[in-house]
Amino acid sequence: MDKKVRVRFAPSPTGGLHLGGVRTVLFNYLFAKHFGGDFILRIEDTDQTRFVEGAEDYIFECLKWCGLTPDESPLHGGPYAPYRQSERKEIYRQYAEQLLKDGHAYYAFDTPEELDAKRKEIPNFQYNHQHRLALRNSVSLTETETAKLLEKNVPYVIRIKMPDNEEVRFTDMIRGEVNFHSSQTDDKVLLKADGMPTYHLAVVVDDYLMKITHAFRGEEWLPSAPVHVLLWKYLFGLENMPHWAHLPLILKPDGNGKLSKRDGDRLGFPVFAMNWTDPRTNDFAQGFRERGFLPEAFVNMLAVLGWNDGSEQEIFTMTELIQKFSMDRVHKGGAKFDYEKAKWFNHEWIKRLPVSSLLLPVKRLFEEQGIAIDDEEMFAKVLELVKDRCTLLPDFVQQASFFFKLPETIDIASIKPKWDDKKNQFFMELIRAYELTTLWQHDELEKELKEMAAAHQIKSGELMAPFRIMLVGGKFGPGVFDIAEIIGREETIARIKHTLQLVNL
RNA sequence: GGAGCGUUGGUCAAGGGGUUAAGACACCUCCCUUUCACGGAGGAAUCACGGGUUCGAUUCCCGUACGCUCUACCA
Numbered sequence: 001m002d003k004k005v006r007v008r009f010a011p012s013p014t015g016g017l018h019l020g021g022v023r024t025v026l027f028n029y030l031f032a033k034h035f036g037g038d039f040i041l042r043i044e045d046t047d048q049t050r051f052v053e054g055a056e057d058y059i060f061e062c063l064k065w066c067g068l069t070p071d072e073s074p075l076h077g078g079p080y081a082p083y084r085q086s087e088r089k090e091i092y093r094q095y096a097e098q099l100l101k102d103g104h105a106y107y108a109f110d111t112p113e114e115l116d117a118k119r120k121e122i123p124n125f126q127y128n129h130q131h132r133l134a135l136r137n138s139v140s141l142t143e144t145e146t147a148k149l150l151e152k153n154v155p156y157v158i159r160i161k162m163p164d165n166e167e168v169r170f171t172d173m174i175r176g177e178v179n180f181h182s183s184q185t186d187d188k189v190l191l192k193a194d195g196m197p198t199y200h201l202a203v204v205v206d207d208y209l210m211k212i213t214h215a216f217r218g219e220e221w222l223p224s225a226p227v228h229v230l231l232w233k234y235l236f237g238l239e240n241m242p243h244w245a246h247l248p249l250i251l252k253p254d255g256n257g258k259l260s261k262r263d264g265d266r267l268g269f270p271v272f273a274m275n276w277t278d279p280r281t282n283d284f285a286q287g288f289r290e291r292g293f294l295p296e297a298f299v300n301m302l303a304v305l306g307w308n309d310g311s312e313q314e315i316f317t318m319t320e321l322i323q324k325f326s327m328d329r330v331h332k333g334g335a336k337f338d339y340e341k342a343k344w345f346n347h348e349w350i351k352r353l354p355v356s357s358l359l360l361p362v363k364r365l366f367e368e369q370g371i372a373i374d375d376e377e378m379f380a381k382v383l384e385l386v387k388d389r390c391t392l393l394p395d396f397v398q399q400a401s402f403f404f405k406l407p408e409t410i411d412i413a414s415i416k417p418k419w420d421d422k423k424n425q426f427f428m429e430l431i432r433a434y435e436l437t438t439l440w441q442h443d444e445l446e447k448e449l450k451e452m453a454a455a456h457q458i459k460s461g462e463l464m465a466p467f468r469i470m471l472v473g474g475k476f477g478p479g480v481f482d483i484a485e486i487i488g489r490e491e492t493i494a495r496i497k498h499t500l501q502l503v504n505l
Numbered sequence: 506g507g508a509g510c511g512u513u514g515g516u517c518a519a520g521g522g523g524u525u526a527a528g529a530c531a532c533c534u535c536c537c538u539u540u541c542a543c544g545g546a547g548g549a550a551u552c553a554c555g556g557g558u559u560c561g562a563u564u565c566c567c568g569u570a571c572g573c574u575c576u577a578c579c580a
Contacts, residue, residue, distance in 0.1 A: 258573080341516070
C-alpha cells in the first residue's frame with residue numbers, strides 16, 4: 001500500500017453502541033493498526049432531530065473500555081478537525097454547489113408533505129429519472145422559474161441526479177466485484193432544507209478531506225454504495241476513492257434479522273457495550289461491561305464473529321488480533337449472536353488472566369455488596385482458588401463471599417435428615433483436634449479428618465457434605481480443606497460450632 | 506413490488522473438484538472430583554434444492570427456493 005492507511009468509524013450519537021457497532025469499530029481499528037495506520041473517530045451528527053444528550057461521551061467511554069483508542073477524534077483532536085459533522089456544515093455546501101454547476105445535482109422544491117402524497121398515490125414511487133420531470137425542481141422548471149423560487153427563499157433540497165443508464169461498479173474487499181444499475185437508485189437528497197448534508201454527501205466529502213483510504217461499514221449500506229461511488233466520481237475522482245468493505249450483519253439468535261436491543265431484553269442478554277439509559281424515555285439497557293464481561297473477552301468474542309485466522313485458535317489478545325487480522329478472511333454471511341459462546345469467551349479470559357488484573361474490578365463488586373476487603377493477599381488467594389468456576393465477574397461474589405463473612409443462610413435441611421449423635425460427637429472432637437493442629441494447611445486438615453473418621457467408623461464421604469455446609473452454607477465452592485486453610489483456624493472452628501448449634505436445636 | 510447481498514451440524518465456523526467434511530459453543534454419555542466447576546474420553550452434518558460442466562462437485566457455472574438489507578430532507 002503506497003499511502004498511509006487511514007480508516008474511520010463514524011457513528012451518529014443517537015443511543016448506546018451495540019454489538020454490531022463495536023465490531024465495526026474493532027475491524028476498522030485492527031485493520032488500521034495491522035498496517036500501522038490511523039484510526040479516526042468522526043461523529044456523524046447531521047440529523048439534529050435525532051441528537052441524544054450523552055451519546056457521544058458514551059461512545060468515547062466504550063472505545064476506552066474496549067481499548068480502541070482513536071488517533072484523531074473530536075476529543076483527541078487531529079490535523080483534520082473538526083471531527084463533528086455539525087461543525088463542518090459550511091464545508092459541504094460548496095461541494096453540493098459544484099455538483100449543481102456540473103449538472104450532477106439539482107434543486108428540488110417539493111415539500112415533504114407533497115412527497116408523502118406522491119408515495120401514497122403512486123405505488124413504489126421513487127424520486128428518479130422516471131418521475132423527476134413531473135416534480136418541482138430545477139430540472140423540470142425553467143431557469144428563470146428556479147431563480148425566482150430561490151430568490152423568494154422557498155425551501156429546497158439539493159438532490160443528486162442519478163444517470164438513467166449507467167453501470168456502477170466497485171470492488172468490495174469482502175464481496176468482490178459489486179454491480180448496480182444507476183436507474184435503480186433514486187435521486188438521494190444531498191443537502192437538506194436546513195443546510196445540513198445528508199450522510200451521502202457528508203461521508204464522501206469527509207472521507208476525501210480526511211484522506212481516508214479504507215472505508216468499512218455495515219452491510220446495510222451496500223444498496224446506497226452506488227450513490228457514494230458516483231459522488232466520488234463527480235467530485236474527487238474514482239482513483240482517489242477509498243477501498244470499501246461492507247461487513248456482514250450480526251443477527252438475532254432465534255429466527256432471522258438484525259440483532260436489536262429488543263432481542264436482548266427478550267432473551268435476557270446485553271446488546272450494548274455498556275449500560276445505557278435513553279435520556280428521553282428513561283429506557284434502560286444493561287451493558288456487557290456491567291454484566292461482568294472483561295474487555296479482553298468482549299473484544300475477542302466480537303473479533304471472531306465473522307472473522308477467523310484460518311487456524312483453530314479462538315482466544316486472541318489484542319496484539320495477536322492486530323497481527324493476524326485481514327479483511328479477506330471476513331465472512332460474507334451474517335452471524336447469529338450466541339450468548340452462550342460469548343460467556344464461554346469470558347470464562348476463558350477469567351481463567352487465563354492473572355489474578356492481579358482481576359483484583360480491582362472484583363474488589364469493587366464485593367464492596368458494592370457491602371463486603372469490605374482488607375486483606376488483599378488473602379483476597380488474591382481466594383480469587384485464584386475460585387476463578388475456574390466463574391463465568392462472569394459477579395460470579396466471584398457468589399462463589400467467594402463466604403470467605404469474608406458468615407454465610408447468609410446455612411442449608412440445615414440438607415444436613416438434618418442424616419444427622420445423628422455419632423456425627424455430632426465426631427464434629428465436637430474435630431473441633432478439639434483442629435484447635436491443636438500445628439500445621440494449618442489443607443493436606444494436614446484432610447488427613448486429620450479422615451483418620452478421625454476411621455477411628456469413629458464413619459465413612460468420610462458422609463462427613464464431607466455437612467462439613468462443607470458448615471463452612472460455606474451450601475453445596476458449592478472449591479475444596480473444603482482449601483477453604484478451611486484460607487479462612488483460618490479460628491473461623492473454621494467458629495463456623496463448625498455455629499452450625500452444630502443450629503442442627504441440634 | 507424492485508435492487509443488492511447471502512445460504513457447510515442447533516450456533517460460530519475450517520475446508521475447497523477426489524477428505525473418515527477440521528475445530529469451538531451448546532447438548533448427551535463416560536472418566537476425574539465424596540459439592541459444583543476445571544480437566545480428559547466419546548456421540549451426532551453428505552455441505553438449501555434442481556440442473557449442468559467433469560471420470561468425479563459440498564467445492565466451478567446457471568436457475569429455483571429461502572433469508573436478510575435497503576427502497577426517508579435517518580444514519
